[in-house]
Structure formats: C-alpha cells, structure tokens
Amino acid sequence: MSEQGGYPPPMYTPPPDNNMVWAILSTLMCCLPLGIVSIIKANQVQGLWFSGQHAAARQAADEAKKWAIWSAIVTGVLGVLVAIGIVVFAVILGLSFSDLPNQ
Numbered sequence: 001m002s003e004q005g006g007y008p009p010p011m012y013t014p015p016p017d018n019n020m021v022w023a024i025l026s027t028l029m030c031c032l033p034l035g036i037v038s039i040i041k042a043n044q045v046q047g048l049w050f051s052g053q054h055a056a057a058r059q060a061a062d063e064a065k066k067w068a069i070w071s072a073i074v075t076g077v078l079g080v081l082v083a084i085g086i087v088v089f090a091v092i093l094g095l096s097f098s099d100l101p102n103q
Contacts, residue, residue, distance in 0.1 A: 015049035016061040018042040023064050026071035034074060038067035 020042040027035025041064035048057035
C-alpha cells in the first residue's frame, strides 16, 4: 500500500549564522563586557532555532552581531582617546622642559 495525500516532507533550513566568531574575537581583542554579551546572544541561536523559535533565533543572531560591532567601536573610540591623551601629555611635558634655563 502506498500513502497518498500525506504530508509533504518537512523542509529543513539551516539556522542563521550565530556570529560566534565575531563574538569571540570582539571579546578577546576588544571590549570584554560587550563581547561577553555577544557570546551569550550567539550561544542562544542554535537552541532557539531547533526549538522552532525561528524569529527569536534570527533576533539573537542580529543582537550578537550588534554587540560585537559595538565592542569594536568602543575599543576604537577608547584607542583614539588614549592616543589623544598621550599626545597632549607629551606636548605639556615638552612645554614644561622648554621653560627650564639652559646650563
């Protein structure tokens, strides 16, 4: 006997990219607290996807990417501020030594 009129086979699609690589890299190379949030969000993607919560899985993947980007941005801004601080310190230090009398 053959089954006719049955259900079609389920269509399995792969889960969205969880951005775990970017989350780990942003944690190690950039801002640690924001990178940890990114890792947590990236870790949720697979479980949500395979439990049938596809919209929540996509949202978790997007949030993981967002937190990794913010981690890189914060690190870049802090790097620029540190560089500016070093230049200002060097200029102030140079001006203070130029005021000393020559011996």
